[in-house]
Amino acid sequence: MKEGxxxxxxxxxxxxxxxxxxxxxxxxxxxxxxxxxxxxxxMGIKCNKCNKVFVPPRxxxxxxxxxxxxxxxxxxxxxxxxxxxxxxxxxKHLPKKAPYVLAMIxxxxxxxxxxxxxxxxxxxxxxxxxKVQAVFAKETTNTILDIDHxxxx
Amino acid sequence: MSEKFGVKVEDIFxxxxxxxxxxxxxxxxxxxxxxxxxxxxxxxxxKDGSMKIEQTDxxxxxxxxxxxDADTFVGVNIGKVDGTAAFTSGKLxxxxxxxxxxxxxxxxxxxxxPKKELTVGExxxxxxxxxxxxxxxxxxxxxxxxxxxxxxxxxxxxxTARIKDGKCTVTEELVPSxxxxxxMKAKDWVExxxxxxxxxxxxxxxxxxxxxxxxxxxxxxxLFAKYTAPGEEExxxxxxxxxxKIISVNQKxxxxxxxxxxxxxxxxxxxxxxKCRECGRMQVPPREVCALCRIRCDEFVEVGxxxxxxxxxxxxxxxxxxxxxxxxxxxxxxxxxxxxxxxxQEVFAHFLRDDQLDxxxxxxxxxxxxxxxxxxxxxxxxxVADIKYFEIDE
Numbered sequence: 001m002k003e004g005x006x007x008x009x010x011x012x013x014x015x016x017x018x019x020x021x022x023x024x025x026x027x028x029x030x031x032x033x034x035x036x037x038x039x040x041x042x043m044g045i046k047c048n049k050c051n052k053v054f055v056p057p058r059x060x061x062x063x064x065x066x067x068x069x070x071x072x073x074x075x076x077x078x079x080x081x082x083x084x085x086x087x088x089x090x091x092k093h094l095p096k097k098a099p100y101v102l103a104m105i106x107x108x109x110x111x112x113x114x115x116x117x118x119x120x121x122x123x124x125x126x127x128x129x130x131k132v133q134a135v136f137a138k139e140t141t142n143t144i145l146d147i148d149h150x151x152x153x
Numbered sequence: 154m155s156e157k158f159g160v161k162v163e164d165i166f167x168x169x170x171x172x173x174x175x176x177x178x179x180x181x182x183x184x185x186x187x188x189x190x191x192x193x194x195x196x197x198x199x200k201d202g203s204m205k206i207e208q209t210d211x212x213x214x215x216x217x218x219x220x221x222d223a224d225t226f227v228g229v230n231i232g233k234v235d236g237t238a239a240f241t242s243g244k245l246x247x248x249x250x251x252x253x254x255x256x257x258x259x260x261x262x263x264x265x266x267p268k269k270e271l272t273v274g275e276x277x278x279x280x281x282x283x284x285x286x287x288x289x290x291x292x293x294x295x296x297x298x299x300x301x302x303x304x305x306x307x308x309x310x311x312x313t314a315r316i317k318d319g320k321c322t323v324t325e326e327l328v329p330s331x332x333x334x335x336x337m338k339a340k341d342w343v344e345x346x347x348x349x350x351x352x353x354x355x356x357x358x359x360x361x362x363x364x365x366x367x368x369x370x371x372x373x374x375x376l377f378a379k380y381t382a383p384g385e386e387e388x389x390x391x392x393x394x395x396x397x398k399i400i401s402v403n404q405k406x407x408x409x410x411x412x413x414x415x416x417x418x419x420x421x422x423x424x425x426x427x428k429c430r431e432c433g434r435m436q437v438p439p440r441e442v443c444a445l446c447r448i449r450c451d452e453f454v455e456v457g458x459x460x461x462x463x464x465x466x467x468x469x470x471x472x473x474x475x476x477x478x479x480x481x482x483x484x485x486x487x488x489x490x491x492x493x494x495x496x497x498q499e500v501f502a503h504f505l506r507d508d509q510l511d512x513x514x515x516x517x518x519x520x521x522x523x524x525x526x527x528x529x530x531x532x533x534x535x536x537v538a539d540i541k542y543f544e545i546d547e
Binding site: 005006007008009010011012013014015016017018019020021022024025027029030031033034063073074092093140142143 | 177316363391392393396397399400406410411415416473478480490535
């Protein structure tokens with residue numbers, strides 16, 4: 001801070017931002033989630049041009065720019081952690097109580113990772129490449145938390 | 154010949170190869186027979202993730218043979234007939250290993266009828282073919298009626314829907330003296346069902362006639378679900394997810410020395426402006442630099458507290474307040490006040506008392522607007538809301 005800078009009148013004001021928010025999952029996202037909810041099955045979408053399988057699914061291949069919305073394929077409920085972090089603070093919007101492992105999980109049969117929570121493992125035991133398996137939620141909420149978490153496989 | 158649903162049995166078999174899903178065939182190594190009464194027999198062989206379909210009378214070696222009439226078979230394949238219901242009612246039967254047959258459900262993508270504009274005749278057939286399926290049991294409680302359809306023209310025909318005990322049976326004939334008879338040409342019937350023309354229009358222009366119980370005629374919309382042309386219903390069926398949330402974010406704003414001085418002034422019911430040394434301009438609330446001269450402003454002057462309104466904005470849409478998260482009621486007034494001690498465009502923005510929206514006169518040039526004064530909050534902590542609002546000084 002600059003010398004002689006007068007901070008007598010500096011203080012903090014608390015604010016609280018509230019935003020009414022409507023999220024539409026879209027046709028592709030809705031099918032992805034309702035399939036998880038109703039059939040306990042994870043589906044992806046495959047680009048027939050580059051053969052990439054997207055989980056979570058998307059409507060357009062980001063490389064080929066092909067419309068791929070109808071090319072649904074089944075992927076496995078198992079996969080491997082491609083990256084992770086440990087969330088160490090609590091906040092209302094977070095899915096679990098801290099600390100927990102938030103990981104990018106590439107499911108078997110998919111080419112892209114899905115962000116989800118890994119439970120049932122010591123925080124310092126989490127590592128890239130570990131095998132995990134989806135555990136479906138008993139009570140569904142029409143969100144990605146219809147997969148409650150992933151557990152070590 | 155076209156089936157009840159406008160799709161041929163052959164269409165289902167001929168598209169099997171393109172609808173085949175190798176991922177659904179994983180681990181399947183079997184043959185399945187299809188015996189469609191009056192249409193022929195087909196044999197499907199699945200092995201190593203590939204398939205073969207052939208029309209043959211030899212169904213030997215099949216793990217299971219399905220038997221059904223053409224309408225049921227087509228209906229199940231295009232999703233218009235519930236497969237389980239057809240199975241339990243005996244319309245569809247499986248000879249052999251039922252469990253093995255269940256695996257065939259995963260082998261193919263659902264058949265979607267090609268989208269094409271149907272002829273009037275095809276529409277009429279499809280509309281009456283789907284009438285039973287579109288029947289709404291719940292709306293028919295206690296009803297025992299017959300509805301006659303006398304559809305004229307070459308592509309027309311005569312049908313009767315009998316509704317009794319919560320069931321609807323459609324026959325291709327016109328029974329004597331139905332409870333209600335509808336008489337019109339095939340073309341008008343199709344337009345009516347597709348929603349291109351309304352019933353009142355048809356009746357008043359004489360293109361349609363209704364005989365019998367008119368009250369019943371007004372209830373038809375409840376008795377039958379709206380007709381949708383083949384190939385158009387799938388998209389509407391999908392469940393779409395919408396999530397509504399109010400996102401709440403706690404935050405802290407640092408005032409800095411200049412805004413801090415202004416906010417601290419509010420605690421003592423003082424409104425502070427700062428004055429530019431170079432151009433003499435006042436800024437309220439004060440800013441670190443003069444936005445025009447770009448030099449630091451450190452001379453603070455108390456202004457107001459009264460002033461005259463130069464501009465009133467009436468807000469009909471409110472965004473959430475970033476400090477409280479609350480959304481204020483609309484309409485509300487936002488006023489630009491020339492506080493005493495300020496001149497020209499050195500206006501200060503604040504809220505107007507809610508019930509005084511229509512009593513404000515705006516000033517311009519030398520003309521003064523309505524004089525207003527601040528209403529201070531009882532408890533002042535150094536925030537913008539330390540002034541609750543301004544009200545007319547009277």
